[in-house]
Amino acid sequence: MAVEAIALNKHVSSSDARLTILEHLDLAVPHGERLAIVGRSGSGKSTLLGLLAGLDSPSSGKVLVDGIEISSLDEDGRAAVRGRKMGFVFQSFQLLPSLTALENVILPLQLAGNADAEALAKAALERVGLSQRLSHYPRQLSGGEQQRVAIARALAPKPAILFADEPTGNLDAATGQQIIELLFGLNAEDGTTLILVTHDNSMAAACQRRLQLNAGRLHEMHDEGVAA
């Protein structure tokens, strides 16, 4: 399995109450699968993505990535696994404003100690059609272009698993559609496992499997609706 979650629980405590976000959640994502997790705002999609990617740790339960139990690792251990195996695309792009497009793409390659970082980054930007925009800063790019840079950054290190959190959430419909096509196309070329969090049903429909997060649990979705 590329990613596996076993009996995953996540609670947050505030001063007067304990809020359950995820409850006894199980999930298995085979290598190469394209999975969509859908749900309403506040249903805990991003929290689940954070746990699966090791950005956060669960209250209880296990998360395994390529057989490695990342939920038992410390922050640095999880960071190392992320660096080796994962790529990320976020709703708000998360490009560093003081770095150019090229530098933003180079960053994860450099972190992985890749000697050929610049060439790989240029190639990745060319794949997303931005070879003319290498030295532009994020503020000089449109929203769609910024998300393309983010996709290039996510795919440049050739990750085994790509996490995407509402990748079209900040874009207009037409641009969003272009980004979906680009993301899926590149994902298919690379054979990467894709875990996509979205509330956009049309985007989810393009995935092999769709799960809906509701009341802290996942439910399988079929074309005709939701099944238990």
Added chain:
Amino acid sequence: MRAFSLAWGQLKSHWAAGDLRVLMLALVLAVTATTSVGFFTDRVESALERQGAMLLGGDLLVSGAKPLADAYRQEAERRRLAATATVEFPSMVVRGERSQLAEIKAVGAGFPLRGELVVSGQVALAGVTPDARPAADIPAPGTVWVEARLATLLDLQVGDQVGVGEREMPVSAILERENSRGGDMFSFAPRLMMNLDDVASTGLIQYGSRVKYQFLVAGDAAEVDRYAAWAKGIADTGERVQDVSDARPEIRSALEKARQFLGLSTMVAVILAIVAMFLASLPHVQRSLDTYAVMRCFGASKALIMKILLWQTFMLGLIGSLLGCLFGYMAQTGLAALAGSLFLEQLPAPGWLPLLSGLSLGLLTMIAVIWPHLASLRDVPAMRILRRDMGNASRVWSGYLPLALLIAAMMFWHAGSVRMGAATLLAFAGLLLLTGLLAMFGNQLLQRLPVSKASAWKLGMAGLKRRPLVAVAQVAGFSLGLMALILLALVRGDLLQNWQASLPADAPNRFIINIQPHQIEGVKAFFAEAGIADAEVFPMVRGRLVAVNGEPLDTTKYEDERARRLAEREFNLSWAANMQADNQMLEGRWWTAAEHGQPLLSLEQDLSETLGLKLGDRLRYDIAGSTLEVTVSSIRKVEWDTMRANFFAVMPPGLLEDYPASYISSFHLPLGRDQALNRLVQDFSNLTVIDVAALMEQVRGIMNRMTYAIQYVFLFSLLAGLALLYAALVASREERLREAMLLRVLGASNRQIVLAGLAEFLCIGMIAALVATLGASALAWYVSVHLINISYQFNLPLALLAFAAASLLVPCAAWLGMRGFLRLSPRKLLQSV
């Protein structure tokens, strides 16, 4: 290496994106201010040392009243140091019917070892003769050189014969300048210089003669130091080993005050710059949190983040410090150009020490500024990327300790004394506290004002309410910056004026000593003739302190050499009905008319401290063979650098009148009245006139030049204050940008947003201006009265003007800062956030 290249790459990008400019500017400013003043004072110090050496005539001087042991010469030879000897004694010099007391100096080959003698072939009373030239050698055996004053008094020309003891010798040159006369102003009878080999044949040195034997050495500094240590070990009682640090006390005192001013203004600049750095670092830290969260997300370990952070801090510190040192070096050439011509020669090149202190300051400040955020930055959770509220910079108060310690150390270092440093530290801490409290109070008061109907004003007030902490921090930052600027405006002129007023243009420039009682009327007639109105004539009786509180005085118990010398020598005792105007009573009280004739004594503070004497002590003096016991009834402070005649020990009238007394007077002789003075001296040949005009010109010159130098350094404070104001604006820029964007999206007009911003900053500016004006006035009073001892007058119009200007400065600067993003469309604004 990976951490280094990541750190370097990011640093370049942050710089290109403009994130680091204010931080860097403030850092460079702090280092520039420190190093320029450091380089400059270093150069002045070494110039003084060189000048000191010229004044001594060598690097080290051994002197005594008896012939010095040959061991001094042998040791100098052994250490390969240049050496020579001189002998000085007073004697009458005769030409025909005329005779005059002269200070005779017989010099050995090679004199002076440092500096030079300037001679000429003709007598000129004022100024230097056109043929004045450095002497190639000492007076040839059998000839003498005389000072112009002696030549005038005896009507001598070059070639004339003059009688010195049993010899008649021709005058071979007029001695125009002898640097080594500067330090010893009260031995000034006119100079006659002769060859050391001729001394014996004059027959002037006999048992009981008042002779000063001197031995001079010069050479490699370290070797001279070792020689000095050796010489101090073998010196007999009555022999003195003097090095260059003892030379020119009056110039040292003027420069010491200048150094204090320079130190204070540098300190203000550096502290402002550090606070500016801290404020400017906040947006940088905030952005770094986002950067590191992304890096954590893509696999960076905490250790790597920490390394990158440390590398960046180090590189920023290093680049800023190097630039600061470079600018500091360039700036000090400006300072030196302003002050350079004070000295006989060009200032020597600066040393490396200021460079080291500049580098350490820059690096330490950078570390101290980042230190409070170190843990938050290292531990930033990767989850921040999905939830921005996670991993914000936490505020642990202990994290600010290094910054506080650094600022405190800075104060002590620049203040130059523990007292001054402690006072500044207390003032700064109090100021911060007060500023914070006043800002908080002012903000709360504003919120209680009746709600205005003007929507912009409401919006502005709401801005303050939303960000009470930011508002207080901004007010504190603005206040500090404004306070420094107002303080400079309030005190700079006063301080410098007062400093210069301590040596006014009509300060005494001549002393007459050895006036006999029957000559007083003649001297007063001279004052009338020369148009000198305020000259006073003081009586002087010489007495030796022999017992304190009934115990015979044992001078060997004084470990301090100066104390021993003071106790051993004869005191000049004087009497007066009233205290001199430039004295200040510290302890006890001055005598009343009813107490005249009572055995009382008023002592000078420094002397009483050195000799360990206090109020109520009974001192017994031996005056011309009889004893007089008096009780210390007051302790005074005397401003010695006013150049007025003053006394360590003063008694009431009615005690000393019966003892043999001579009189002393100091007065200001206007230019061109020398002839009247020469006539007086011809009438009363026993009078000794001491001319300190040249010396005072030099001190006054130093004050004038240093005033420019100090104003120059004030410029750094001004820049640092502006940098601080700007940093305080930048610190909240992003939040304001976001708000402006939201308001614009919600339909607010540009005008409304500008007015809201202006209303908010007008309030902040007014509170800050009020705090700053009050604080600066209090500080100005404290600095003037307690630290520099000059009177202070509150300048209300200037304070009001400063308040008005400061209230307007902040909103104007804010408007300039906001203007840029207000013109943008909401869509553009969205992208720039």
